[in-house]
Amino acid sequence: MNKEIQVLIGGVQGDGILATGVYYLQVLSRMGYHVYGKRHFTSRIRGGNSAIIAYGSVDKKGCPKDDMDIVMALDEDTMEIYTKKLRKRGLLLYDAALDLKVDQEFIKDMEIEIIPLPITEVVKDKGKMIMKNVCSLGFLTRVTVIEPKLVESVIEDAFKDKGEKIVEKNKKVLQGAVNYDFTSLKGVNYLIEPVTKKDRGPVVIGNDLIGLGAVMSGCRFMAAYPITPSSEIMHYLSEHLPHYGGKVVQTEDELAAVNMIIGSSYAGVRSITATSGPGMSLMMEGLGLAAMTEVPIVVVDVQRKGPSTGLPTKHEQSDLNILYYGGHGEFPRIILAPATFEDCFYDTVEAFNLAEEYQCPVIIMSDSLRSLSYENIEDLDFDRITINRGKLEMEENLQDGTESFQRYKNTEDHISKRVFTGMKNGLHHTTGLEHGEYGFPLGPKDDYRGQAVKRMEKLAPLERTKGIKMYQEKDNKVLFLGYGSTFSVLQQAVKKMDRTVDYGAIKQIKPLPAVQLKKLLEHYDTVVIVENNYTAQLRKIIQSEIGYHHKLDSLLSYDGDNFQIEEIKEKIKELI
Amino acid sequence: MNKEIQVLIGGVQGDGILATGVYYLQVLSRMGYHVYGKRHFTSRIRGGNSAIIAYGSVDKKGCPKDDMDIVMALDEDTMEIYTKKLRKRGLLLYDAALDLKVDQEFIKDMEIEIIPLPITEVVKDKGKMIMKNVCSLGFLTRVTVIEPKLVESVIEDAFKDKGEKIVEKNKKVLQGAVNYDFTSLKGVNYLIEPVTKKDRGPVVIGNDLIGLGAVMSGCRFMAAYPITPSSEIMHYLSEHLPHYGGKVVQTEDELAAVNMIIGSSYAGVRSITATSGPGMSLMMEGLGLAAMTEVPIVVVDVQRKGPSTGLPTKHEQSDLNILYYGGHGEFPRIILAPATFEDCFYDTVEAFNLAEEYQCPVIIMSDSLRSLSYENIEDLDFDRITINRGKLEMEENLQDGTESFQRYKNTEDHISKRVFTGMKNGLHHTTGLEHGEYGFPLGPKDDYRGQAVKRMEKLAPLERTKGIKMYQEKDNKVLFLGYGSTFSVLQQAVKKMDRTVDYGAIKQIKPLPAVQLKKLLEHYDTVVIVENNYTAQLRKIIQSEIGYHHKLDSLLSYDGDNFQIEEIKEKIKELI
């Protein structure tokens, strides 16, 4: 019996492929498995091939394994593209209505078992074409020997909002698949072992957790412009914020979005926007304004494959440079990179706190895989949620004076108190021009450096954090560091090694946790930065800020997908 | 007798201060001096203090010296702000209509000579208030003992377009100053030595030379949105391009500007836009599109003090990061930094060639001081102007085929031939999506890496150029490198040292001339990068790309003005 199963379900985009996969993940989750799901899709709405990888396992994974136990093909493209991803003695399922199109040699060499399934036949017989996804699910769960009652419960929940009738119709199709008289099905060795009966929680995507994190951290406003792969954050908040006195505005463009949240945050509301690369390019001016006026904002960049429009549905980690260096002139910003699924939640909470504590933009740097992948979530720790609004001046402490409020007062930690419009005696001016402590623009007799230094130095404490989370420290000679979704693949690679390797995740990207990083670079002979881009962006940043070129090494991939675990293992083997 | 003279003329903005200074520079130029002029101004149109430093010298300078020989005050702010800039035994001239406002102690210590001049009186007597600039010029040239005929010739040329009458009126005012009965004027020791009678050419600003460079290199289109300190490039081209079949469009914003020149260049016209920091932030998306579609464009960024609106009339070199790293995703670009006044011309010519040879954006990174300072220009070498359009496919070579043109054909040097709309048999698709050799977007079966590598690798040859111009190589232990306007101050500092110091200018900023730079870093014990920003941007880039942290050192200033020569000398002394 297997402790894990990974299925790729592929078919024509828009044909419910995604749903089949997600239902299957939900089934596995209710059985007590940890699940992970990854979409392969394109920028077309209907037609073309799309696929979902559904992975269930006794242990938490956070990324797919390299090969498939089962490929379920609902179109011919799926056979053509994905059969070769099957493991030795893997299983190819396909809709019997299709012609079988496979590389016979591969099938033979790999001892692939092939089973045609009467999917179209059963759908036609028992229901409507739109129920193909449920029918596929039925067959898939049957092949993997899953208790039909459990599958039914998932279908019931999925359709209950649509009424009893729809539920019944779908159940009928499901049963059609489950009870199909089917002799060739015996002997299938993909039975998996239900580890526990405990439901492992809802199956959601990273973007949902960012949304939830925002709600829980007191964010009450979002302005955004839709873009793949970040829109789900807007969807989540559009649905939930109104219940908590909040609001979402879909703006005319990203320029409006970032400036609108500068306005709302200035007025006292924790605010967020979310976008992807192209929108980030447009938000550079706004980031600079927020930093210059010391207005806290939270900006999510869900990276996709660039440059330009690039490949909107493909994965890459190539926006790091613009996030770290972008925007004209010099201004402070904080960048956090959620490395795990749960991080999407906790880092968002932290982002709002850091934004208000340091009064500057905080960027949550996610990526396509971190944000769009499905996982089940068992638990989030309510007690880890704190809300720290930083230095605020209370209205009652404001004295009526002849002078306006010193919004940019020099202080030891370079951070000044904020007030919000509506507070008596807090009147002051805010400008993107270089200004003095009262906020007014400087004139020819002034020294222009004071506030520049204040802004740039206020983040210094963050250089001393433990922004790198070490997962294994066994005093080895080599350290592997990943960030964002790359980390999970790294983790799996290490776990699959017969030797131990030290590894960790860089979670605070800016300011780099310089003190910790320097220590690590001192300690290890080699530090490998694992990233999904062409120019080794994070490694180069570390080289720039800290040095140790001779110890730094890279593992890079930029093919629009996650690393193969094997690629990372190869690299590890090469080095230890 | 002095071999140089530096005068600061200050007064109320809008009162013709700039004109007085420029006339004075023209006078000096006609006497055979090399001249340099620098403006101090603010973002207000009238009122407030403004000043110009006018510097004439037997040798070419490219930057001001630290102290003034003469301060001419036409308002009280000028006395207050600038008297302290006078050298020992310097001269303070002021309009007798003002109250003298100076620090008496300073005057005494520094043995400053003070002469009130009846400027307002003479203007009122002989002409109109608008002629105050000419009157000031009269007194200034008299104090510095300049042949009145020469001054008259400058005034004649300046006003000849306005008609005989105006010329005469101004001459009358000039003579009023020159002939004023004025006993206290004897004994002034600022007589300067006319080195040669040769006219040293027109007095212009760097932006004019960028404009001229564009016209000469065959640029026939500009789209731009006005912004200080880059607008003069648009003014120059608006005036001159129409005579050569060209055109300038003032767009609704910078997004339109950069996209419009992508369009025109795609269609075959050498095209340019110019902006400053805030506009650069808005053009990031466009840069990425140009790079992705391999459309050559030339973008001038005249840097000003940031971040955000910052200090629009002040100097800084802090856009380097966004130019080098900005834009989402990874794409190639070339950055040139004109180090000298003449470079503004030659580098612009080169920019257009590189853009078309490498089919990517080329950024001319200027700065406020490089672009707005006045110098006289004796000569530009016509024979250095070459036009190289890179790989173009001729219409006659295009074969009628069933397939469309391979615009992005893989080649050994990663550069493909271009065709322009209107050419028969050259039809093809261009997109910001990731594409293949024919230009069409890729699908799920394609490998996404090919064109990415092609784009990123095509600039490799530029890493082997001599992009650093060495001005002195005497096998010393320390090397100082400047770029943009910073270089000129460095050069003057070195020249004023009693010891020799090696120094040079980094002219090709991206790709860094890695081979040359590595050699230099090997050779020297210490390499100091001199730059006008807070975070040592270029030094950090060198650290990132090449390393040698232990050898790299910085000299930084970010006060909105150029380095003082003395500051650089101090640093040199410290190190050698």
Place this chain on the structure above:
Amino acid sequence: MAKYQEYSNGVEPTWCKGCGDFSVLRSLQVAAADLKIPQEDLMVVSGIGCSSRISGYMDSYTFHGVHGRALPIAQGIKLANKDLTVIAAGGDGDGFAIGAGHFIHSTKRNLDITYIVMNNQIYGLTKGHASPVSEQGFKTPSTPQGSEDLPLQPGLLSLSAGATFLAQGFSGYQEELIEIIKKGIEHKGFSFINIFSPCITFNKTNTYQWYRKNLASISQEGDYDPENYQQAMAKLLETKGLVTGILYENKRIEKREETALTKAPLALGKAEFQKLFQALY
């Protein structure tokens, strides 16, 4: 009664003597005083340009943003706190060139904001470039052969974008201007006020004199009905936009719900958290 001086912070404007914007500033101060808007509830947001410096002279909460983005910022503030009186202000370049998209969309969005454009038909701050409302043939350093196309008609544009309040004023007619601004502020919804505010330094065509000669006023017309959309359109066409007064006010339109996001509690309890967690299923 509040005095307009209370709304002045005493900072001396950087404007040229005689600039039309002085009158706009004063009118805004008088309007605020007449309406007794508490200083702390008054929010003035501006972009970049000579005119946009206006926010720096008001004794209230003031935000001087970046070029062309006054309206998004102002909307963010209004959404955050409906109790504020939010004024957005700027120039014709700020509003109709780089900010044109936001102008259209703010109008459509119809939040209760008053948008004041100091229209001098030129870019003052960059020393006299053509603006989208400069006349055809207008010569500037960027248009030495004269501006090529016809000027935009801000009034028409705003009506087409669904304006619920449109007025035009002139710096030279301060009394009318004060009234207009007051009405604009009182209007529940987005009120756009296009003010002819001469740039005496760079615009030698559209001077005070020129406006006095060319501006019609509807205030004098007895039968003008500001609630008549078509009439407003026609009036603008007839006068080529050279008209002052309250051109259109739609009092019937359903206003969108206002928000006081600043009032929403930040922290949610454990029960609420669990509810949200359950909702993930």
Place this chain on the structure above:
Amino acid sequence: MAKYQEYSNGVEPTWCKGCGDFSVLRSLQVAAADLKIPQEDLMVVSGIGCSSRISGYMDSYTFHGVHGRALPIAQGIKLANKDLTVIAAGGDGDGFAIGAGHFIHSTKRNLDITYIVMNNQIYGLTKGHASPVSEQGFKTPSTPQGSEDLPLQPGLLSLSAGATFLAQGFSGYQEELIEIIKKGIEHKGFSFINIFSPCITFNKTNTYQWYRKNLASISQEGDYDPENYQQAMAKLLETKGLVTGILYENKRIEKREETALTKAPLALGKAEFQKLFQALY
């Protein structure tokens, strides 16, 4: 006579079966064929969106730019080479949201370009978000409580921005559409063609059926004079924009000078150089 097939590059569109954009593509191909535009002189520029993929299916020179910027790119091309027939095309989000400023300014600039918007009142490519022309109350994942404000009226906006040609079409009326596109291309100046092109996947409100029911057509009206600006305005107001046909064409307006920058010689001789050098004095 050229065949419309010659203008198809044979690439299979990524559009959903039944998408309105197929009809627009075909109409454009037929129009090009009817007008015998040489393929190499035809330039199709688009933004980003489902509809913007149209450029990838035309066998001509084609440029698929970035979201919202089709018009600036198209204008750059037209300015470079007046001999080209330049078509800009895209969606309602591309043109009226992120591209709103360029839409207004391209209209004002009035270059001889034809701008085709495939208006499905939704963002198709991002899977169904509200667009600026979505109806009030329209529910999408970003507006689960319904779109809050009134839709923009592209026709009115374009007229207000100084359009010299405005037409509206419907994917379901292909014959009319072909005629309109041909007229638009023939118009000397900026021609804006707003086409109702249903998104059958995400917009369940504004369907083919819905348009058939709600669209009026002026082609049937005998007394409609497309040269009458006010009438065009009135017609748009009366129909709430739901009307097809050529609404406005201004044939009198002086066209701006066209440029052929590609024809200008690049290299200038020494004499010219010296002249320019002298001009620096």
